[in-house]
Amino acid sequence: MAKVIPGRQTARIEGPFVVFIIGTRVNKWYAVHKWLPVLRSMGPMIQELYSNKELGFLDASVSLTGRGVSLVQYWRSYDQLEQYARGGEHHLKAWKTFNRKLRAGNAVGIYHETYLVENGAHESIYVNMPPTGLGRASELHPVGAGGETSRQRAGLGGAGQGEPSADLPPS
Incomplete structure (x- = not known):
């Protein structure tokens, strides 16, 4: 496991x-x-x-x-x-x-x-998980500054219209 x-x-x-x-x-x-x-x-x-x-x-x-x-x-x-x-x-x-x-x-x-x-843009988050999905097929890295929201992780910048400033409370 x-x-x-x-x-x-x-x-x-x-x-x-x-x-x-x-x-x-x-x-x-x-x-x-x-x-x-x-x-x-x-x-x-x-x-x-x-x-x-x-x-x-x-x-x-x-x-x-x-x-x-x-x-x-x-x-x-x-x-x-x-x-x-x-x-x-x-x-x-x-x-x-x-x-x-x-x-x-x-x-x-x-x-x-x-x-x-094609452009490499993608987004993922794994919280208290073993390597799973794309995280198992690639490399996992801790979420850091500039990657708090789904939009930021996808490389689309900003927090997004109407989107909370973070998907989850900081760990």
């Missing part, structure tokens, strides 16, 4: 990056033979990514939903994400299998969303 870092931290990552969210949804619970292979295909892909950091993958977190699994992934660039999607050994196999065997049915669904953070 990751160690809790006391106090307020924010994530710092230089340059552009990509947030990629991918997940599955079980639509027909009784069709285990359809959705279980989809769920099982995620593990080898994640192992492949963690074993090959040169692919541009930074980190991922997994969440169980009411009907499936979602992963939030952080990537160094869109080009690297796309290159893995089209050429990663485990992804290509899973993608072809899904399209050939499962796409036409509706026992299991998949989705993904891709967010490009």
Whole structure:
């Protein structure tokens, strides 16, 4: 279990990056033979990514939903994400299998969303948390002067119209 870092931290990552969210949804619970292979295909892909950091993958977190699994992934660039999607050994196999065997049915669904953070602007806060999300994919730093508000941490300056001068009382 990751160690809790006391106090307020924010994530710092230089340059552009990509947030990629991918997940599955079980639509027909009784069709285990359809959705279980989809769920099982995620593990080898994640192992492949963690074993090959040169692919541009930074980190991922997994969440169980009411009907499936979602992963939030952080990537160094869109080009690297796309290159893995089209050429990663485990992804290509899973993608072809899904399209050939499962796409036409509706026992299991998949989705993904891709967010490009081109200018590097982002905002985060972690209070009494272990490294999580972008904070695990990048570096954590204590919140300091000039970073008290969400707007300031996003690099948008000032406290913001109608925004309190700080998200939380100082730690």
